[in-house]
Amino acid sequence: MQRIGIIGVGEIGRAVVEGLRHGGGASPEVFLSPRGARAAAELSERFEGVRVCAGNQDVVDRSEVVIIAVRRQDHREALAGLRVDDDTTVISLMAGVATDDLRRTLATGAPIVRAIPLPAVRERRSVTVTCPSHPVVDSLFDQLGGALPVADEGAFDVFSALTGTLTAHYAYLATLTSWAAGHGIAPGTAERYVRGLFGNVGRSLGDERSLHRLAADHETPGGNNERIRTTWFDPANAAALAKALDGLLDDLR
Template sequence: MKRIGLIGVGEIGRAIVLGLCDGGGVSPSYEVFLSPRGARTAAELSARFDGVRVCADNQEVVDRSEVVIIAVPGPNRHEALAGLAVDGDKTVVNVMSGVSNDEMRRILATEAALVRAIPLPTARERRSVTVTFPSHPVVDALFELLGGVQPVADEAAFDVYSALTGTLTTHYWYLATLTSWAVDQGIAADDAERYVRSLFQGVGRSLSDETRSLSRLAAEHESPQGNNERIRTTWFDPANAAALGKALDGLLADLKRPSRAEERRLG
């Protein structure tokens, strides 16, 4: 049995626990230890599932666990991790955006194996394909259970995937904007939202067919001079596409750059 510890039980930490506890109890292969950070969520998960326990502090999480997942907000990392003693036989999984393995090793002052990962909220449904770097057999097996794993060759590639996750809420706001437009045309809000959700749930189902490329899927949903082609070419035009690329370039540059606090410390 693998003992998994989570320091930070926010949205991603909770999703990981829910995924491991699919079916009402933690997977037989794992035992889970939670930090008291996010006390309400940690207590709720512990009360709900066998095999999930809340520890007195972060050090107890580390001491009880073989694999320690760091899931605190990035800006809180120094406060949350200060003074932790992490033995070299542990494996540390860092799911904080923009925090490199080199920085984690400096913060923790440990020789433990360090792995970065990008689990998504859909881990709670075991539907998150999680990017990892470097590949690690125990960590990859954990995320394979939660929907799949996609190891990458280096940290530069990892940062590209991390930037892509920054587009998720933009998609939701796109759908909300479509709904608002329909409401402005006199459609009842509940009816508009129900229809928009239905439209894009269908898109989601079509994405599960990996035999067709994204460009092919788009072409199959579009006819020459049809409604879809009109909106794509008049709204998502080359300038719009370039603006999206520029926004992603800026995010990627920031993800590759150490935080200002870390730059000051190293300088």
């Protein structure tokens, strides 16, 4: 793979470019759409072989693989009239846009693969769900932390819904920080501690223990962790989270 195009240079598009350039070495040429002009210009100045194109069709014409990373509500307008040859590989990063829908918009017989890269691809530390498995696409994301192919879009949408919980996690940490500040801890000190606390917990996810086992191993019976888990994250709280995820999944489908 020598030439990759990206239409829609937002946070994820930027992360993909940075991941491809992470650590140096041989990297494909990258062609960026002018959509997200500031980010595209900054990336082209930072990295050799990254260029901003005149328009979306120019991106497609120059690329073997085209990554589409525009917002789903904008995709028909952004992609209207594009000509995509059947020997191009299309990667869609648009949550809630089914493959058949995108194929109708592009009017192409090219292979279309959906993917869910996360910002950590910039450090090549994020597993990316893909659907369906495709050798070119899976190889690309293997370089960026790993590919996790799934066979059907129903399963893919479940993973997409899970991805929608990320900012809730950050908000949870911010709430803990605010609670500590409300009890007299300096906000900067509280945030430093919360970041360290959960950064270290996150590293434990790299071992082979199940999530239930990890929870049990971090608790003492009758201790502080068990108390918060059972009094705050109770069955009603868990059911509310499941209901929110079910609603998101319905929208994605």
